[in-house]
Amino acid sequence: MKAIKILVLAICLPLLLSVNSHKFYVSVTEVEYVKEKQSVQIISRIFIDDLENTLRKRYDKRLMFTPNNETEEVNVYLQRYLKDKINITINGAPVSFKFIGKEYDNDILFCYLEVMGIKSIKTFDITNSLLFDNFDDQQNIVKLNINNEKKSYILMQQNDKAVLKF
Secondary structure, eight states, X not given: OHHHHHHHHHHHHHHHHTOSSOSOOEEEEEEEEEGGGTEEEEEEXXXXXXXXXXXXXXXXXXXXXXXXXXXXXXXXXXXXXXXXXXXXXXXXXXXXXXXXXXXXXXXXXXXXXXXEOOOOOSEXXXXXXXXXXXXXXXEEEEEEEETTEEEEEEEBTTBOEEEEEO
């Protein structure tokens, strides 16, 4: 049953992410372990308007994500928020990620993150509570591709953690 839900979301997600005015609160985070580079590469896709509203409430700042006219303050608060809301533990030890950058695609922000120096992964835990502080019905889809094993999780406020063991 869970696999069916994930399949339906995977099919419907491109439609949901391409709509300008949306009623669904969803983000997608893809995590891939590249063993040759000893790197965990992460891409989070977040609706810009939801992120702006959340950061405005959280930090009492009016931050505007605009590709051509953006202050450095936007990156500072974005990085702080991502570090507060995405937590990763590899092989039982918490790790920190580096903010690589961001890209805009219409009303979606792509955030690129990376964890370096990972020689092997036996256990991988990720907590993703992006936008939970602003939207009760927020769902964060996490797709993991680690050690040639692919798993997808739908994280909600009640269950904001995904665990993969090898």
